[in-house]
Amino acid sequence: MSYEPIFAQFWESVKKSIQEGTYAKLTLAKTIGDTELKNIYIRPVLLDEGGFTLSVIARYKTEEVESFHSVEDAYAILFPYMNNPFLTALLFTTENDITFKLNKKRVASIIEQAPTFKNASDVIIEMKEKGMI
Template sequence: MSYQEVFTEFWKQVEESVQEGNFAKLTMAKTIGKQELKNIFVRPMSLDSDAKLLVKHRYRSREVEDKELELSLVETKNVIQDHLLNPFFSVVLFTTEKDVIFKINKKKAGSIVENPPTFSDVILAERE
């Protein structure tokens, strides 16, 4: 199955976790090569009907300042999709119920793996 189809299934779980109030964090990682952009972290600022998420771009170089954006769920999805394969090959959803890992392999096929939860509480983020 193409990674886009699997990502759609994965993103449904992200939306459900926000709606159910158990979304703790989302992390993009696993690049090929040493990219300037090291990680993208997403943390909840509010999980009400108009959820706001803090999206942080963390850079490898200390000379490049990290970038923080306050985005809606739809805007966050667009940021995540824009960075799939460019440069990230995995996205991890952390909820208080389970961890969900979305991966893209070398053949550009997607997969989803679920693990026991890392987080037991949801902690709302604040802008730095």
């Protein structure tokens, strides 16, 4: 069974947390073995002309590469990294922490835990103040 439907469900939580203003941060982590790519961090960035985009920062052993994508495009960019090389995606919100996880047999699950962060990201707070969300 493919884990894509469960990752899609996880991504709906990401979109919902942005829309509701509870998003704190998103990280892809826990690589398989020793890989060049260590983490991917996703955070919202305000645009000068209004609106926002997502900054996707890929952290390698020797460098960081940043790219910018819409919420819809970010899904297509990030999904291929699941299972190669990442086993975990962690969404931190002010309501709860949501973890997408692949086990050794590559069976996906979503786990919800108490929130790590009390405040949304600075950009999300600014978007709320400007009435964007």
